[in-house]
Amino acid sequence: MIKKNSPIPIYYQLGEIIKNKIESSELKPGDSLPAEREYAEQFQISRMTVRQAFTQLVNEGYLHRIQGKGTFIAERKPKIEQALQGLTSFTEDMKSRGLKPGSKLVQFEIIPATSYIAAQLGIQEYGPVYEIRRIRLADDAPMALETNYISANFIKGLTEKIVNQSLYAYIENELDLKIDQASQVIESSVASEMEAEFLDIQPGAPVMLIQRHTFLADGTPVEFVQSSYRADRYKFKIQMNR
Structure with missing residues (x-):
């Protein structure tokens, strides 16, 4: 659940939801994420907020984007x-x-x-x-x-x-x-x-x-x-x- 009255930014909360699904193997490397619009409708938030969450997860190595195809779960390698x-x-x-x-x-x-x-x-x-x-x-x-x-x-x-x-x-x-x-x-x-x-x-x-x-x-x-x-x-x- 996303708590809109929380001091924690909404994009960060969404990012944690997606990360939890990755770390629990509900989402696996190579899986395609739903479109930004779907997340926006599901959680009643703006697409810009969803895009910010996606960008943060790309920067952290959890996701990667393929031009014209979408956003996918990245292969996580040990540090x-x-x-x-x-x-x-x-x-x-x-x-x-x-x-x-x-x-x-x-x-x-x-x-x-x-x-x-x-x-x-x-x-x-x-x-x-x-x-x-x-x-x-x-x-x-x-x-x-x-x-x-x-x-x-x-x-x-x-x-x-x-x-x-x-x-x-x-x-x-x-x-x-x-x-x-x-x-x-x-x-x-x-x-x-x-x-x-x-x-x-x-x-x-x-x-x-x-x-x-x-x-x-x-x-x-x-x-x-x-x-x-x-x-x-x-x-x-x-x-x-x-």
Whole structure:
């Protein structure tokens, strides 16, 4: 039932009704939802409210739309869980979960560092930095859009082939540099048009924005990374002791 006098928005209530049907398997992946008009008539609400509920569920990954055909129940895949203890690469994380890691390189070039990027890497403004943008994949499904900034004077010899494999493995095994620690900031956001295109989600879908600074044991910055993770496929876990 929808409670029209409730402080909870009507579109949210309708969304919860549909989600309950999905989670109880009353509605199954691939099933077609009734038209917006039918929901509007059933619950005596506006079609705009129904459309808002549908859009919210599309952004959360419960539904997907097919142009000219309608709205369908999406195939829900389990989220990948990453513990926030320990410093690992994306490649190492995926392999530890039995998933095939992959990357699709969309940008690889050396650019002059902006004042902001230079400050993150501890270098002079306009100094040369690699700007490496990749779509990170797990079993060929897009998980994150990641942009790395690395000083080209500090880490030399990077190629597209290297960054398509494991960047950390190259730095540690080939350059014999020991990555020691990182600081990471996580916040919620919604997908931009570019993020949505690369991650195969709807614009406005929830994403997790992550900024990471990685350092050697002596405190030398190795990289500055900005990533957008799909919130419908990724979650983070932390163990806390009192």
